[in-house]
Amino acid sequence: MTQLQFNLNMDLLKDSVMNSNIDAVVKSTIVLVLNEYMEKERDEHLKVHAYERSSYRQDYRNGYYERDFMMSIGKIRLRVPRTRSGEFAPTVFEKYARCDKAFVLSMVEMVVNGVSTRKVKKIVEELCGESVSKSFVSSLTEKLDPIVKKWANRPLNTQYYPYIFVDAMYIKVREHHKVVSKAVYIATGINEENKREVLGLKVDHTESYEAWQSFFKDLIARGLQSPKLIISDAHSGLKKAISTEFIGTSWQRCTVHFKRNLIDKMPKKGVAEVKFDLKRIFDAVKVEDARKFKDEFVIRYEENPKLDKFIEKLEEGFDDAIQFLNEDQKYHRFIHSTNSLERLNQEVRRRERVIRIFPNTQSAFRLIGAVLMDYDENQKKRRPLFKKE
Template identity: 50%
Template sequence: MTQLNINVDFEELASAIFESNLNTAMKSIAVSVLNAYMEMERDQYVNADFKQKNPKRIAQRNGYYERDFMMPVGKIHLKVPRTRDGEFTTDVFEQYTRSDQSLILAMMEAYINGVSTRNITKIVEALSGESVSKSTISEVMKNIDPDIQEWASRPITNHQYKYVFVDAMYIKVKENNKIVSKGVYTAMGINELRQREIIGFKISNQESEKAWSEFFEDLRMRGLTTPELIISDAHSGLIKSIKSQFIDSSWQRCTFHFLKNIVERFPKKNSEDAKLLLKSIFKAPTYQHALQLKEELITKYQNNPKYSEALNILDQGFEDAAQFYRFPAQHHKSLRTTNSIENINMQVRKREKVIKTFPNLDSAFRLIGAVLMDIQENFDSSKRPFIT
């Protein structure tokens, strides 16, 4: 993995690690990482890779035995490697008991928070007093890939999603010896239990109609049926894709971005009253009230040429931004903007910005997927519905 020059506050990170309350997804990752670590310990003891002919081999592999192991994350079930001579023993149980399991937690927490391989190695050494090579850390961390891939490609047929939010963010990835921009597409559904679920994510070259359509096609293949409402910003390629892929779905334009687009066309001076009236439109209790406020704004400023472009945008986009009024009033606040899915992207960005540039697509998929899995586990553990 490409090495990055990042400064880490080890004491702060160590404190966070010791207080960690990792969820089910992280327990699964802990199992994968620990199993992989023990496998590498056995490889070093045997002095040969699997099925490798090596005259300096000192032992033969002999399968595994199963053992439960209690960690701060809870009880996990491990497969412990064996050798035929019975002499191989793993340092995992003694080492992690001695260091309060800080090594594995440091590796997982640092990785999930976007710390480079080099700094994970430093953290491991700082917390456990053990020397661990960069290649060892890289190989061990790759073992979380199957868990993330399985989660990202899981069937989504167990629920019906009435509302679906979609959004994109951009990351930088090293590709063919140059830095390129990639789009990260994310979809969040609200199921019949009124709970949030991250139903898909994809890393693609650009935010285009084709790329969005490929993302939606993947969601449909995994079981997404036609939602009643899809909420997004007004990117042209995204809109075209939604209308072609979900013919019977309504599209809700994010009112926050819509109003921002209008305000940017207002005169720079003396437009405070117009802004207040504009912002009140989509906070109105009913569609009729919103329509009246829209007409009031247009009537009040239509003779002022400085407002003509802004009023035209409002008039043309009003219906797309008012689709949330077709649904229960208690849902309006949650449906009229993309704030909920943008908050997810903000959490991903918080980890991603530490790395700045991913060394490859696999590392981007690994980190973003792990963060989204963690967010989903928090959604699942919450008892409060997203909409009332």
């Protein structure tokens, strides 16, 4: 192990500490230590000390060169020793690489968590006293690309997912010097351990049957088996893609979206009792009870002309909205709606709102993927939705 020896003038050191900027003192001390450390390393590499003659000599000294080195305290300038053959390389830069990587990852994490590149740039300047460009901060996030890509393409044949939730949200992306709207397709599921898991992510053009079909084909190619139930809103292209790609799978229309659509068909006043009776239908725990409550609802209000459209929509979407009742009752509260996916979308939206417009599709996929990966990691640490019997 390299041993360092210093002869310090304590009075001078005390005066420097008391009367100088403490940051400058810290930097100067680190420069002193690292320069001395590299000098000793060169001696050990050469097998001789300065001005010493020895038959064990491995090489010859060849002066120094200056090198700037960025650390968490800021940029410092080191006096790096070199040898005639050029084979000597100090370990200082390797040793502190971990610190640099941690600092870089911290910046990346700030961006992923919704801190704008402009703010990250400012934080770096305050911490290090060095200016970095916004493009530099943005380029750091590209280090996430292989990680996100590997996660997004992981196999899905190691578990069975009986219940899958799908939804799309819209973001703004620059494309060919224009700002365009793109759809972000996200699929989550409840796995065999009764934990939520993100299954897939895709950034594509406007939501359509072809886009949903392509998204599902990607999931199936990764090993996804047909689930018992797919829960989503009532987008026509999505419904068609589900029936095409997942033969034998039932579709559950999100009851929250369905009830919201029904309420839009109600009069604005005097409908408190109607809403109560509607809630009673979807609070049922058996299919037979839900049908009974629905029939009673129709008989009670069918003479009210103001509720004609409401009843028509209820009859039209009722069967699709009660499919969850065919599953074990312990699952009902988790699979009757896409609320869990909506909350996840809100987390994505919170980060996306800071960026506002993604510079390209890849950057959108990278950041949203990183957010979903973080969600996945947190879900693994959480308790199951309920214990297995």
